[in-house]
Amino acid sequence: MSTQALSETQAEPTLGLSGRVWLYRAIFVVVMLTAWQSASGTLLDPFWVSSPAAIFRTLVAWTASGQLGYHLLITFKETAAGFVLGATAGVLFALLVGANDTLHRTVDPFVTAIYGVPKVALAPLFIMWFGIGLAPKIVLAAISVFFLVFFSTLRGVREVDLKMVDALRTMGAGKFATQRMVIFPSALPWLFTGLKLGLPYGFVGAVAAEMMASNAGIGYLTQNSAGQLDTAGVFAALFALMVVTTLLNEALGRLESWIFRWR
């Protein structure tokens, strides 16, 4: 591995920046895991901090038993449903509010005030309203995503180039055509920023609701492991969640660069 890297360096004296960054990232991970592994059992009690090896064993066992896939899928379904609902509502509401200055100024303080409420604090309320099934998790994920997408898209709608809108109007575009041809596409980069910010918050919403009342999902798995004083289990559940969010964010990034190929 190292000799291969070396020969590559010689073949091409300037190893690509992204190649170097990946190398540093790998070094960082190896150093952190080694430090954790060697500190566990010597400097720190493994009961509190577990160890990478123990977490890995738990992950393997859960994967073999199908437990991990089951709980991940539940959390993924909740988040995905919440994400789609929240993002769609956020975009539509932003387009509506952005199109009308009076409406914008009327609702702005209320939206900002509700945005300021920690979404997780709403979880008990949703559990009272919607029970302990998937519904309260989806609603909490949706609300978390909604605000980020709404604010981001609204910003994009407000920053649209008015000269471009005027140009389209003189060519005969009505309100709806202007929205479709100018305002929406020009707000799209902001919308994507909102989606990328919103995705992890969607997971936070779903997992937080799971931790309070549920019998499935990554939040349940974390809570359950902690209840059994299984530190490795808690870390394993969080690690699995981390991998999924990272992969989904990467997928969103790819989609983004495909959509904005005109840049």
Next chain:
Amino acid sequence: MRSVHLSVVSAQSCEAQRRSAVELRGVGKTFTSRTGQVEVLRGLNLSLQDGEFLAIVGPSGSGKSTVLNLLAGLDQPTSGAVFCRGEPVAAVNTGIGYLTQHDSLLPWRTVEQNIAVPLELRNIGRTEIAARVRDLIAQVGLEGFERHYPSQLSGGMRKRAMLARTLIYDPPVLLMDEPFGPLDAQLKLALQAELLKLWSAHRKTVVFVTHDIVEAITLADRVLVFSSRPCQIRLDEPIAIPRPREVHEVRFHPAFEEHYRRLWTALEPPARRPS
């Protein structure tokens, strides 16, 4: 070639009203902002015949662009009335083509998709759109760049694409606001030649705003000099250079020098402050 006609004041006469493609009657425009009111236009009368090419020159902020915005219906006059082909302009005027100095191509659409926008808005069939777009791309000399995005084009090519997008729906009146302003001299001449060629073929009524006196003389049948605001017409100069004109040759025509001197004098009043 084209007959020289009466001064703008005659816009009030019945005959001019009947024949005018575009008309401003006693138009005033005052903009109100937080810092106060700015009177840009006051009692402006102006009329264009069908197929006439009018250029407007004047100092910055003299209300040239305001006149175009009023004709386009993007702004409403504070007093007076604006007519386009006999109809009062009350809302956005879709019977005109407006080429702004501002780059208003949609960056997420390719050249051909951009040029197709006005036709899509008119719900015209795909095959007809494709044919008309191909035709106009050839007319403005953008062959080979159909699939390029605006960010991949030079400034001159973007202007050509905007011109094509304006011409494709065949508006009888064209408003042009310093369309070739930021381009280099050579490109400017090339695009002026292109514009004259297209104008000779389609004979549209054109209102062309520019800073450049030479450009105004080269292109127009008539040049108006605006004063600083509130705007008055300081000079209404019919250009006596015959058509068809060659953009490189116009400045050597015997009449050019006299036009240039008169326009320049009108533009720079003798009592101006030392700069």
